[in-house]
Amino acid sequence: MDNARFASVIGYVLAGMILWAVAFTAAYTVVAVVCARRLGDVDVLGLPILPFSIGAITVVTLAATGLVAVAAQRRRPSTGEESELPAFVRTLTLIVALLAIVGIVWNGLPALFFITCA
Amino acid sequence: VTLPNPTERSQEENEQFVTIWRPPQGWRFFSVVNNIFVGQLHVATALFFFLMAGLLAMLMRAQLALPDSNLIGHDLFNQLFTMHGSMMMFLFATPVMGGMAVYLLPSMQGARDMPFPRLSAYGFWSYFIGGMIFFSSLFFGMAPDGGWFMYPPLTSIEFSPDINADFWLLGIAFIEISVIAAAIEIIVGVFRTRAPGMTLDKIPIYTWAMLVFAGMIIFAFPALVLGTLMLEIERAFHWPFFIAAKGGDSLLWQHLFWFFGHPEVYIIFVPAAGMVSMIVPVMAQTPLIGYRLVVLALIATGFFSFGLWVHHMFATGMPKVSMSFFSAASMAVAIPSGIQVFAWIATIAAGKLKLTVPALFILGFLFIFTLGGLTGVMVAMVPYDWQVHDTYFVVAHLHYVLIGGMVFPLFAALYYWAPMASRRPLSESLGRWAFGLMFAGTNLTFFPMHLTGLLGMPRRVYTYPSGLGWDGLNLLSSAGAVMLAAGVGVVVIDFARNFRSSALHNAGNIWNAGTLEWAMGGAYSMRSIARVTGRYAVWDQPGLTEDLRAGHHYLPAAPTGGRETLVTSPIDARPQYVLQLPSADWAPLVAALFTAGFFLFLIFKMVAPALLFGGAALAAFIWWLWRTDPGATHDPVDIGDGITLPVYATGSGSHSWWAMVTLLVVLGTFFASQMFSYLYLWMVNPGAWPPAGVALPHLGTPAFAAAVYIASSALVALAGRRLGHGGIATPALLAFAVVLLIAAAATEILTHWNSGLRPAADSYGAIVYLTGSIQGAAVFVATIMALFTIAKHLTGRLAGTRRVTLDNTMLFWHYTVVQGLAGLLVVHGFPRALGGP
Numbered sequence: 001m002d003n004a005r006f007a008s009v010i011g012y013v014l015a016g017m018i019l020w021a022v023a024f025t026a027a028y029t030v031v032a033v034v035c036a037r038r039l040g041d042v043d044v045l046g047l048p049i050l051p052f053s054i055g056a057i058t059v060v061t062l063a064a065t066g067l068v069a070v071a072a073q074r075r076r077p078s079t080g081e082e083s084e085l086p087a088f089v090r091t092l093t094l095i096v097a098l099l100a101i102v103g104i105v106w107n108g109l110p111a112l113f114f115i116t117c118a
Numbered sequence: 119v120t121l122p123n124p125t126e127r128s129q130e131e132n133e134q135f136v137t138i139w140r141p142p143q144g145w146r147f148f149s150v151v152n153n154i155f156v157g158q159l160h161v162a163t164a165l166f167f168f169l170m171a172g173l174l175a176m177l178m179r180a181q182l183a184l185p186d187s188n189l190i191g192h193d194l195f196n197q198l199f200t201m202h203g204s205m206m207m208f209l210f211a212t213p214v215m216g217g218m219a220v221y222l223l224p225s226m227q228g229a230r231d232m233p234f235p236r237l238s239a240y241g242f243w244s245y246f247i248g249g250m251i252f253f254s255s256l257f258f259g260m261a262p263d264g265g266w267f268m269y270p271p272l273t274s275i276e277f278s279p280d281i282n283a284d285f286w287l288l289g290i291a292f293i294e295i296s297v298i299a300a301a302i303e304i305i306v307g308v309f310r311t312r313a314p315g316m317t318l319d320k321i322p323i324y325t326w327a328m329l330v331f332a333g334m335i336i337f338a339f340p341a342l343v344l345g346t347l348m349l350e351i352e353r354a355f356h357w358p359f360f361i362a363a364k365g366g367d368s369l370l371w372q373h374l375f376w377f378f379g380h381p382e383v384y385i386i387f388v389p390a391a392g393m394v395s396m397i398v399p400v401m402a403q404t405p406l407i408g409y410r411l412v413v414l415a416l417i418a419t420g421f422f423s424f425g426l427w428v429h430h431m432f433a434t435g436m437p438k439v440s441m442s443f444f445s446a447a448s449m450a451v452a453i454p455s456g457i458q459v460f461a462w463i464a465t466i467a468a469g470k471l472k473l474t475v476p477a478l479f480i481l482g483f484l485f486i487f488t489l490g491g492l493t494g495v496m497v498a499m500v501p502y503d504w505q506v507h508d509t510y511f512v513v514a515h516l517h518y519v520l521i522g523g524m525v526f527p528l529f530a531a532l533y534y535w536a537p538m539a540s541r542r543p544l545s546e547s548l549g550r551w552a553f554g555l556m557f558a559g560t561n562l563t564f565f566p567m568h569l570t571g572l573l574g575m576p577r578r579v580y581t582y583p584s585g586l587g588w589d590g591l592n593l594l595s596s597a598g599a600v601m602l603a604a605g606v607g608v609v610v611i612d613f614a615r616n617f618r619s620s621a622l623h624n625a626g627n628i629w630n631a632g633t634l635e636w637a638m639g640g641a642y643s644m645r646s647i648a649r650v651t652g653r654y655a656v657w658d659q660p661g662l663t664e665d666l667r668a669g670h671h672y673l674p675a676a677p678t679g680g681r682e683t684l685v686t687s688p689i690d691a692r693p694q695y696v697l698q699l700p701s702a703d704w705a706p707l708v709a710a711l712f713t714a715g716f717f718l719f720l721i722f723k724m725v726a727p728a729l730l731f732g733g734a735a736l737a738a739f740i741w742w743l744w745r746t747d748p749g750a751t752h753d754p755v756d757i758g759d760g761i762t763l764p765v766y767a768t769g770s771g772s773h774s775w776w777a778m779v780t781l782l783v784v785l786g787t788f789f790a791s792q793m794f795s796y797l798y799l800w801m802v803n804p805g806a807w808p809p810a811g812v813a814l815p816h817l818g819t820p821a822f823a824a825a826v827y828i829a830s831s832a833l834v835a836l837a838g839r840r841l842g843h844g845g846i847a848t849p850a851l852l853a854f855a856v857v858l859l860i861a862a863a864a865t866e867i868l869t870h871w872n873s874g875l876r877p878a879a880d881s882y883g884a885i886v887y888l889t890g891s892i893q894g895a896a897v898f899v900a901t902i903m904a905l906f907t908i909a910k911h912l913t914g915r916l917a918g919t920r921r922v923t924l925d926n927t928m929l930f931w932h933y934t935v936v937q938g939l940a941g942l943l944v945v946h947g948f949p950r951a952l953g954g955p
Binding site for chain 2: 014020035092102107118
């Protein structure tokens, strides 16, 4: 019970940053593999593979981060029970997610400028 | 408001309590395990290494003061800069922060000790002995000389055939043990031993900072441990992880090193920032502005700092788009630092800052660290980095960040917390001299280095010709270094004159601070454990210090007759059980001595004595652990407020379970670094995975090994269920599981051997055998744990309710099986997924 509550609180607080880490790792891995394997000229759905995949990673992780921020706010401590998220945790979840969004957007921006393995 | 224990405590009880917590006297003092003493020893040792590493820097500045100088030959100069960097990072900065945490955390969060006092002691002795051996290599000309980041191929056996590099690899590996041990203990301590009522939003910022510090260590250090292991194996057995001619890649070392190395910078900055967030509100006599934002900043720093490692590798020719991710993260990490700086400035503005010595050091920190941060943003830009790469500009930047970001806050902290640890506070007048000299000295030493760097002076040269425009600037830097050293010297004098360690008769709360550690009343921290209602308990709860010392809060005295503290729930800090803590014990020191012997003999390639000492260390661990897991030795006890708590806990609620899970996270990160290495080596070997002429073993054998692994886990789970039902089912099942586990691991290694694969032939063989060997090491540990558990069962020390030993073995066992299965999947599945043979 305590461990489940712990996991849920820590999970919420860190969710934004974990999603940033996912975006970062995914983008880095895709570029490393695509460039090492000389696949940089391949097109996906009419777009070069690098901007397409980095853009997709950015959009998906941004959406997920937004969902986390909203979901945390919906848990109102109306009943005062301990299964609810304390107000502190809700606020922290929100501001962590907001900073993560900045990180994810910055991480995705290079896709607009560099599109090759050079 | 009624206090938890409002009645008067008896004199007899007071005396018994003090006796229980009295440290061992005379030569027996070396068996001490209590955090107050271990923490102070840790900090004192780290400060000693700081002075020694500083002396090495002075020698270098003497050499560089004038052009064409030959005061120190290049060989010694190489050793000096390598040892200066390595000692400052591994023997000073990280350990001093760990030591401060061991000293401060329990009293700050209302516990009487860390949750695993013997582990703290073992960590300290490992660090002390390992550090002394590492440092003394200088006096025998055996000190490492490949730079603090030890890049191969320079440090490979071909170009560094002597044992200097081994001193670094094995010495640092040994010291890393203490850092990881401290991190595990801090995580469990912060989450599980906070005073009742200290919910997440009331945790002191320093405690948050140490939580982030520990979290970063458990994700960053395993990469370094793996890197050092791989380089040492390459040097000793010629497994070519980093040798390009055999499919290795020296850049893999750089990835592993900097995946640790960059977070490391923040690993030492985050605790320093936590200290600043404790000191600023007290010096301004007002609560910290932006508590939540500062917590956000610490968490974000912890994450973003893992996205920076490649900015040390901008000049290695990676794709530009890859570098841009790291450039973006390098700029993103400036945001949380900025948030904290603004929170501190706002707090100073909201209150009235008293310009005491700690406040001066903090103002110095803000100035110097901000300058270092600005040059940090400059070198985060790839083109700018290329311009100044490997020049003195980088030396200037990193010293501004590290001295500003870590040394100044640490000195503020030493002056700030000294009255808590000593009979007398440190001197305000000497402190002002120290600050003035250190501030001016730091700027005079390092500011000119920006210019020498821009004028093209490379790092790590032992001399330079005159006439390049570097002469005057270097002389200024050397003069500044003398000033900086003089400032540190004043602090040493101040400590010698005024610091007299005493937990009981300390100078007390001379700053009118508001957090709980200032209520400390002896080696036990708290006579009774506080019921906390606010972030600044001493400010918010009038009379708290006196009430705590009079035993009016929770768990006054020692109902079980020994040392105790409270374990509380991780989020809401509700009291859960009474944790019985150990008293003085020789086992940690003995185990550390033998572990040190093991590593020392390995450095000299003396395998037989090394194994002997390794065996002795193992025996010492068993001696230590044999006495843990006492069971419910006492009836539940009344801690006050009508709360009755058990004195023993099992399962996922126990502090022991938490520590084991944290350890498994460390091992999981280690394994992930290994898989990264596997994929990296695949990437740099297109078309040769496995290399031509090497056949993948038939799928039947890994499938067999996987089935055997799973069967062993099932047996262990069954052994857990049978415990408490009597008979010998539990030990018998465990014994059978051991056989299966060993069989599975051995099958995997033998399969590759029989297929003709050899570890020294190429990087593919090396990484495949590394995966098998590391799994073998996990199996070895699991086997020892199982045999230990069997012995405990057979001697009646394990029962249905007394089962923490078995629970820990089971956790480790299941992890080992999962790691084994993942290894099989990657080694046999990945090349096939690529369409290999």
